Amino acid sequence: MSQNKDTTTEQSALKTDLMQDITSLCKRRGFIFPSSEIYGGLGSCWDYGPLGVELKRNIKELWWKSMTLRPDIEGIDAAILMAPRVWEASGHVENFTDPLVDCRNCKARFRADKAQKDPQSGKLICPECESTNVTEARNFNLMFKTFMGPVEDSAAVVFLRPETAQGIYVNFHNVATSMRKKIPFGIAQIGKAFRNEITPGNFIFRTREFEQMEMQFFVHPTEDEKWMEFWKDSRWKWHTELLGIKKENLRFHPHGPGELAHYAKSAFDIEFQFPFGWSEIEGVHNRTDFDLGRHQEFSKKNLMYVDTERNNERYLPFIIETSVGADRSLLAALVDAYHNDAANERVVLQFSPKIAPVKAAVLPLSKKPELESIADKIVQDLSQTLQVQYDESGSIGKRYRRQEEIGTPYCITVDFDSLNDQCVTIRHRDTMAQERISFDKVHNYIKDGFKNWPQK
Ligand code: GAP
Numbered sequence: 001m002s003q004n005k006d007t008t009t010e011q012s013a014l015k016t017d018l019m020q021d022i023t024s025l026c027k028r029r030g031f032i033f034p035s036s037e038i039y040g041g042l043g044s045c046w047d048y049g050p051l052g053v054e055l056k057r058n059i060k061e062l063w064w065k066s067m068t069l070r071p072d073i074e075g076i077d078a079a080i081l082m083a084p085r086v087w088e089a090s091g092h093v094e095n096f097t098d099p100l101v102d103c104r105n106c107k108a109r110f111r112a113d114k115a116q117k118d119p120q121s122g123k124l125i126c127p128e129c130e131s132t133n134v135t136e137a138r139n140f141n142l143m144f145k146t147f148m149g150p151v152e153d154s155a156a157v158v159f160l161r162p163e164t165a166q167g168i169y170v171n172f173h174n175v176a177t178s179m180r181k182k183i184p185f186g187i188a189q190i191g192k193a194f195r196n197e198i199t200p201g202n203f204i205f206r207t208r209e210f211e212q213m214e215m216q217f218f219v220h221p222t223e224d225e226k227w228m229e230f231w232k233d234s235r236w237k238w239h240t241e242l243l244g245i246k247k248e249n250l251r252f253h254p255h256g257p258g259e260l261a262h263y264a265k266s267a268f269d270i271e272f273q274f275p276f277g278w279s280e281i282e283g284v285h286n287r288t289d290f291d292l293g294r295h296q297e298f299s300k301k302n303l304m305y306v307d308t309e310r311n312n313e314r315y316l317p318f319i320i321e322t323s324v325g326a327d328r329s330l331l332a333a334l335v336d337a338y339h340n341d342a343a344n345e346r347v348v349l350q351f352s353p354k355i356a357p358v359k360a361a362v363l364p365l366s367k368k369p370e371l372e373s374i375a376d377k378i379v380q381d382l383s384q385t386l387q388v389q390y391d392e393s394g395s396i397g398k399r400y401r402r403q404e405e406i407g408t409p410y411c412i413t414v415d416f417d418s419l420n421d422q423c424v425t426i427r428h429r430d431t432m433a434q435e436r437i438s439f440d441k442v443h444n445y446i447k448d449g450f451k452n453w454p455q456k
Contacts, residue, residue: 018275023203025347029051030049031048031052032048043208044208051357052357054358055330055356056211058356060190060213063324063326064190066238067188068188072184073186073187073188074175074179074187075189076171076187076188077190077191078191079167080160080161080191080194081159084157086170087143087166088298089295089299090291091262092143096162098111098139098142098198099111099113100137101115101134101136102135103126104134104135106126106129106131108127112124114127114199142196142198143159143195144162144195144196145157160193160194164189164191164214165214167191168216169216171187172187172303176218182309183218183305184223184317189213189214189215190211190213191212192211193210194208195210202276204327204330204331205328210326211327214323215321215322216287217231217320217322219318219319220307220315220317221289221318223318224265224286228286232252235322235324236252239282240455242352243332243354244333244336244352244355245333245456246336246456249272249332249335249336250270250273252268252270253271253278254268255268261285262290263287263290264287264288266285266286269281269283270282270324272332275335281324282324282325286321288318289316289318291319292316292319296316334349337349346400347405348407349404349405349406350430350456351409353409356407356408358403358407359386359408359409359450360382360386360389360410361389361390361391361399361408362414363375363391363412363414364413365396365415371414371416374414374424375390375392378412378414381443382446400427409449409450409453410426410449411426412424412442422439423437423438423439424437424439424442
């Protein structure tokens, strides 16, 4: 083997190890567990544990506030089940398919568009066993079907929504009229979506049940490009300045003509550098008037907007969509934050404090009641506004390691000197620097620290 090949193999092993390390840390520390694990799990389904749910809620809250605190955006929470005609209008019944191939040799199923071809025969190669004894590709619709009511016939078929966006389009007029909104304005929504993916995987990157955070911004057709630029810029800043992802781990990927969805005039993915390669975490799309036009056609309801600020011009607004996965953002945040500090024999999740699931840990040096009672008081004070952990088990070194591994920005140690000087030691997660400060200053110290936290 050449040296280059050696290095590539080593690098790819390291990257695989990193995904394994993150998956195992997530389980060990209560972030993410395999779904229904005591029954052997269910393929590509995951449960968020106590720390995972805090982390995810923090991410969703950051997104929700960044959208709905704007005066020109309203939020909604639409039902997962929608009238089946919605999915005909949206194009999902016809177009939301992947080309599926079965291997006759090992029975693996794979996507034709992701498989290699044998250069001699031109046949597809099974990614599992490398056989070319495979079936023709057939289109497989990714929507989950179920039945509404007790009778399982075709009239009762409904779909689990494969995206949250359609719930926004069908409520465009409801929101505009009830909230007296004028173009341009947006509607934001966070919710579950379901796709019967053929090849789920890479932990929570591609799953069959996931959460989307989508915002659809309705604009005059002549202003689409201006707003597209605005939202590209705004979403980039959200990932870097709020979620705290390093700029070098993010990039825009413009869709070329062959990649553009049937409804899009232009589209950009925001990609993150995962251990398995650059992959999409968000799409920013100019969907034109396709969606409202189709819903107008299929519902036979007039969805024209009357623009009183443009001489009562009647038109179908263009839509600029920003669509990001909550789970994928969380995975990106985990990978970005994961730091193997070999020199200090520790693993640190260097989360931005905005998303860290635990903001501070209070650690009495010993189980002596005098120290416990001081620590209890500090916990009570901090937990009015912050997620705090109290930990008194194991050596202080082990306790620091535990907190570093879950990304807690500050550890507060109560020791015997605290009894005399009314002070505690605050230890910084990333630098391990320690400072001694008085009890009554702890809360403000942490708040100021978060305000002035350095950007990555
Ligand atoms: N409404 C547009 C839309 O749904 P998409 O590119 O199909 O566009 C948007 O999905 C985002 O949803 C993706 O960037 C990704 O973050 C997330 N997503 C899509 N499929 C997913 C899956 N199977 N598992 C986890 N997240 C997924």
